[in-house]
Amino acid sequence: MRIGYLAFSVAIFAGLLVLGWVTHGTGIVKDDPERNIVIPDELTSELQVKAAYDGTRIWFRYRWPVDRPSLFNDVLVYQDGEWEERGGEALGPNPEFLTEDRVAMMIDDGSVPLFGRYGGYITIGDGLTTFTGTPETEEERTKYLPSTRTDPDDFETVKPESDLETLRAAGQFIDLWQWRSSRSNPIGLGDDGYVAEERGGDEGAGPYTTNWDAATNQPKYMFNPEVAGAAALSIDAVIAGDVGFNDTYYLSAETAAPFDPDYAWKNGDAIPRRYLRPTSGSRGDVAQPKAARWRNGFWDVTLVRDMDTGNPLDDKIFRDGGSYDLAFAVFRNASTMRWHYVTLPVSLGLEQPAQMVAERIEPGTEPGWTQPWTEITTFYPGQITWGRLTDPRQHPGADRIAQRVPVAYRHSEEQLALYSVQLEFGREIKRQWIWTLIASLGLIVGMGININLLMRRREDAK
Amino acid sequence: MTRPTETLRPSMRARRKDDMNRPGMMQRGLRIGLATAALTLAATGAALAHSEGGGVTVAVEGTPSWSLSPVYHILAAHFPVALWMTAYLFILIRSFSDSEFAVRLQKAIWPLAALGTIAGFVTYGLGLTIYPWSAITESPLGRNHIMLATWTLSYWTVMSVLGYRFRRHLYDGAQRWITFTLATIGAMAITITGTLGGSLTGTPSLVTKSLGWIGWNVYMTFYLPTWMLVVYGVGAALLIVIGVAGRRRLA
Numbered sequence: 001m002r003i004g005y006l007a008f009s010v011a012i013f014a015g016l017l018v019l020g021w022v023t024h025g026t027g028i029v030k031d032d033p034e035r036n037i038v039i040p041d042e043l044t045s046e047l048q049v050k051a052a053y054d055g056t057r058i059w060f061r062y063r064w065p066v067d068r069p070s071l072f073n074d075v076l077v078y079q080d081g082e083w084e085e086r087g088g089e090a091l092g093p094n095p096e097f098l099t100e101d102r103v104a105m106m107i108d109d110g111s112v113p114l115f116g117r118y119g120g121y122i123t124i125g126d127g128l129t130t131f132t133g134t135p136e137t138e139e140e141r142t143k144y145l146p147s148t149r150t151d152p153d154d155f156e157t158v159k160p161e162s163d164l165e166t167l168r169a170a171g172q173f174i175d176l177w178q179w180r181s182s183r184s185n186p187i188g189l190g191d192d193g194y195v196a197e198e199r200g201g202d203e204g205a206g207p208y209t210t211n212w213d214a215a216t217n218q219p220k221y222m223f224n225p226e227v228a229g230a231a232a233l234s235i236d237a238v239i240a241g242d243v244g245f246n247d248t249y250y251l252s253a254e255t256a257a258p259f260d261p262d263y264a265w266k267n268g269d270a271i272p273r274r275y276l277r278p279t280s281g282s283r284g285d286v287a288q289p290k291a292a293r294w295r296n297g298f299w300d301v302t303l304v305r306d307m308d309t310g311n312p313l314d315d316k317i318f319r320d321g322g323s324y325d326l327a328f329a330v331f332r333n334a335s336t337m338r339w340h341y342v343t344l345p346v347s348l349g350l351e352q353p354a355q356m357v358a359e360r361i362e363p364g365t366e367p368g369w370t371q372p373w374t375e376i377t378t379f380y381p382g383q384i385t386w387g388r389l390t391d392p393r394q395h396p397g398a399d400r401i402a403q404r405v406p407v408a409y410r411h412s413e414e415q416l417a418l419y420s421v422q423l424e425f426g427r428e429i430k431r432q433w434i435w436t437l438i439a440s441l442g443l444i445v446g447m448g449i450n451i452n453l454l455m456r457r458r459e460d461a462k
Numbered sequence: 463m464t465r466p467t468e469t470l471r472p473s474m475r476a477r478r479k480d481d482m483n484r485p486g487m488m489q490r491g492l493r494i495g496l497a498t499a500a501l502t503l504a505a506t507g508a509a510l511a512h513s514e515g516g517g518v519t520v521a522v523e524g525t526p527s528w529s530l531s532p533v534y535h536i537l538a539a540h541f542p543v544a545l546w547m548t549a550y551l552f553i554l555i556r557s558f559s560d561s562e563f564a565v566r567l568q569k570a571i572w573p574l575a576a577l578g579t580i581a582g583f584v585t586y587g588l589g590l591t592i593y594p595w596s597a598i599t600e601s602p603l604g605r606n607h608i609m610l611a612t613w614t615l616s617y618w619t620v621m622s623v624l625g626y627r628f629r630r631h632l633y634d635g636a637q638r639w640i641t642f643t644l645a646t647i648g649a650m651a652i653t654i655t656g657t658l659g660g661s662l663t664g665t666p667s668l669v670t671k672s673l674g675w676i677g678w679n680v681y682m683t684f685y686l687p688t689w690m691l692v693v694y695g696v697g698a699a700l701l702i703v704i705g706v707a708g709r710r711r712l713a
Contacts, residue, residue, distance in 0.1 A: 005712070014643070014647070028685070393597055396598050398597070410664050418602065422683055430599060430605070430683075436609070436686045439686065439691045439694035439695055444613065444617050447701050448623065450704055453709045454705055455627075457628060
């Protein structure tokens with residue numbers, strides 16, 4: 001009988017442990033748009049990269065999985081006599097697929113302290129746009145380098161212009177290449193920018209401008225009906241993904257005509273909010289050999305640039321035999337802002353030992369791309385700031401960062417992604433964890449009392 | 463040292479006499495404790511001597527001055543793990559065997575468990591000095607390690623009390639299977655705590671991966687949903703009620 005009580009008690013105890021095991025980790029992590037929190041369905045993904053150079057130009061080829069390509073970034077939709085803006089920035093994935101796919105690559109030549117060990121993490125200051133608790137500001141609060149602030153954790157403490165120029169001359173900036181499925185790809189261009197005191201574009205004209213005339217409150221351009229077959233697309237077809245590469249889906253000198261307000265516009269007519277144009281100046285250094293296409297579930301994009309652009313204050317100059325640090329970001333599933341996937345830093349060698357070795361090809365030829373892909377894991381970075389990572393009161397590994405231990409030595413991409421998600425619910429999870437600790441201790445004590453009461457000594461039984 | 467010829471008398475009378483000889487046992491326990499403490503101190507000193515002069519020392523703003531190197535915690539952690547797991551091994555043998563050898567081992571179980579618990583408290587305390595509380599409780603892996611260490615320590619404290627109170631009776635009849643089941647749960651807790659500690663220092667093991675296969679990614683904080691917390695509270699109360707009711711009914 002006593003054994004029956006004991007067995008029943010142990011069964012309850014073990015059953016509760018199993019039930020706890022099965023139900024743990026539930027009830028807290030869920031989308032919370034009010035706090036700008038949207039958790040991606042997939043926390044990690046893959047990016048494949050190759051590089052080649054001929055002594056004058058350097059090519060990078062990127063390939064990453066995308067279930068549905070996003071050919072539009074933002075559009076103007078006609079509705080009851082008004083043109084409304086739709087798409088572009090969104091919290092998490094844009095359900096209408098009106099946010100473009102992108103790939104971005106940060107490049108450093110060893111001039112930026114710690115970039116080669118921590119990659120893009122060093123550029124994430126406190127209070128950036130879309131971070132939980134950051135109020136909406138007219139101007140985007142972009143990533144920046146810690147050295148450009150008197151207080152690296154305070155976005156507002158930008159150093160004087162003369163200091164920034166000194167830093168720039170010393171190479172303390174990150175070169176930023178970008179490819180955009182809507183705002184650069186259709187006309188075979190890339191976009192050349194930088195990260196220093198802000199994330200910005202190099203000198204010159206970028207591949208797109210805004211198709212909006214603020215004076216008349218209407219678009220500047222529409223589709224040329226003679227080229228596109230109509231002056232506008234149908235928003236329903238755009239959202240449904242029925243507009244593809246074989247359609248005229250972008251505005252450029254070849255496809256656009258000046259906007260005609262007297263055209264017989266009807267509700268649901270859609271015009272891209274961006275007008276694509278040739279680039280100029282330093283910003284136009286990055287281009288594509290040809291416009292990329294999405295095939296079989298993957299974007300396959302190639303960007304090319306002169307190794308020496310002649311703009312050493314805007315670009316990192318590639319030299320034969322050189323070693324560089326790269327970090328990538330991939331935007332997929334119609335997501336933008338911080339809802340992208342990033343990589344840890346990757347070393348690049350131009351015929352030098354590195355994680356990724358750029359192949360040297362004959363001058364004046366095009367890459368044959370015969371070398372294997374470098375497989376890189378991408379992950380959701382969440383809202384982890386450099387200030388948090390370097391604060392020993394918030395990050396147990398802060399001393400390791402002070403000792404310059406590379407992030408990849410201690411953390412995997414999957415681990416970082418999981419930590420990122422949990423940090424977005426840090427307060428709630430910590431509170432629940434403490435309660436779990438208390439409740440489980442209570443259970444152990446309860447079990448201990450139970451066994452002490454029910455166990456018998458043989459002589460007791462007599 | 464225990465002399466088998468004296469302690470293994472088969473008759474109940476002899477056992478009672480042995481139980482009454484508590485002062486001698488306490489002295490022996492004291493000697494074992496002192497020897498363990500001396501060994502711990504010596505090993506700590508050795509670790510301290512070997513940890514100096516390597517690498518680059520970096521002052522990190524905000525780090526508490528009382529922070530101790532993880533090396534002491536890691537060093538000390540071997541003691542409770544070894545003692546508890548040895549106790550578990552002996553419980554395992556005793557549960558399945560009534561041989562003289564198993565009975566001899568049985569006598570060492572509760573001292574091993576109790577020494578392990580004492581060493582466990584030291585290890586736990588050393589662990590809490592490594593990082594600021596605010597920092598380690600921001601880390602999911604840190605939280606998990608603290609959680610499992612707390613479970614393990616409290617659980618083996620309970621086991622030590624059980625061992626001390628009931629000694630050989632833990633293996634009387636079917637009670638041995640209760641003991642075996644409880645000890646197995648305790649051994650699992652030790653294993654998970656240890657592997658989490660390894661993961662925290664950057665050396666995850668196959669156990670870390672195995673936990674993922676059975677539903678717990680250790681890089682996710684282990685916490686229960688609120689309704690489950692209530693269930694645990696009710697469960698704890700129910701266990702006590704069953705204990706009290708069972709004792710009264712069977713008295």
